[in-house]
């Protein structure tokens with residue numbers, strides 16, 4: 001059996017960064033910038049006031065000094081003229097400073113009488129001027145790749161970039177397999193359960209910036225699985241769930257092979273997730289996840305999420321880890337790398353007492369997957385150990 005790292009290497013070799021598309025700014029949230037974005041202007045484009053007050057020549061400003069107010073500069077309506085000696089301009093936040101001014105005194109630090117102002121004893125040291133280009137200058141860049149968040153979009157809007165070149169969303173087809181499964185909302189027969197894995201995986205995939213499609217459940221027959229694979233046509237990644245193990249009805253691998261899937265590997269030395277398979281199927285990568293619900297979702301975090309990031313051009317990296325101190329002693333670990341449902345709080349990590357890979361309630365209440373390397377020796381409370389945040 002191969003290791004988790006070896007499996008990841010195989011999976012990365014099945015995918016590459018997708019092509020790009022141009023989208024309006026308002027639709028770019030969460031997308032991955034595929035081309036450096038260059039500012040088309042300076043911001044602010046002029047020296048601007050940071051306060052409501054009076055603009056004047058800083059050299060003349062001191063408590064008790066008097067000035068004559070000769071006009072006004074408001075945001076969007078600058079003052080067309082220059083300040084002379086002893087002159088000030090009424091100015092508002094965001095308005096351009098007039099020629100001859102390099103300081104703004106807040107209106108709280110001034111007493112006004114008609115056109116005359118006197119600087120108060122409370123005068124502070126601030127100049128309250130935002131220099132031209134203080135935020136960014138023409139040609140400054142937001143480098144790709146970058147997943148675009150709210151602040152990025154505001155910045156790019158400010159750079160006057162109404163459209164952005166982003167990576168196309170990976171199209172993922174999700175196929176549940178098994179005679180025992182019905183969709184949520186249907187009435188299950190006495191031997192049936194509700195398909196759940198596809199919904200957890202779709203949420204994960206959509207959150208990563210992919211476009212996941214849940215296909216009809218495939219029955220444990222060759223023809224039903226072939227139909228499902230046919231419906232997956234056009235996907236960049238086809239994910240099956242279940243039917244991956246060694247039982248008489250576990251025929252996903254055989255059916256996929258019959259359809260031309262070139263298998264990259266089958267079985268990984270990890271727990272849960274052992275009967276994982278992957279390969280290339282025409283233009284698409286194919287991953288067969290184990291059916292146990294926790295196994296499918298753990299493989300989603302450990303393998304599928306890094307594959308999606310690679311397709312989005314964010315690099316071929318394992319899921320980012322953190323570390324915490326063990327809350328209690330642990331015995332010697334088993335021969336498979338173990339992703340244990342755990343709770344992290346106040347920097348201490350506690351693996352749950354029950355680690356059955358069928359229990360979604362345990363996974364839903366965990367906030368971490370604690371990683372015990374294969375054959376890890378016994379550990380003591382306080383030892384540092386890695387985990388994947390959930």
Ligand SMILES: Nc1nc2c(c(=O)[nH]1)N[C@H]1C(S)=C(S)[C@@H](COP(=O)(O)OP(=O)(O)OC[C@H]3O[C@@H](n4cnc5c(N)ncnc54)[C@H](O)[C@@H]3O)O[C@H]1N2
Pocket residue numbers: 176177178180181193194195196197198241242243244245246247250272273274275289290291292293295357
């Ligand atoms: N003799 C052996 N038996 C098993 C082995 C083994 O090595 N030797 N491996 C076990 C491990 S580990 C896992 S994991 C499971 C994986 O089996 P399959 O991938 O073939 O999955 P199924 O048998 O189809 O289903 C397992 C379990 O999960 C439920 N399931 C399946 N799909 C869904 C879905 N979409 N939503 C919710 N639940 C689902 C299914 O009903 C089963 O209960 O094999 C062990 N056996």
Ligand code: MOO
Pocket residue numbers: 270271272273274275290292295357
């Ligand atoms: O590896 Mo299975 O995935 O233990 O439950």
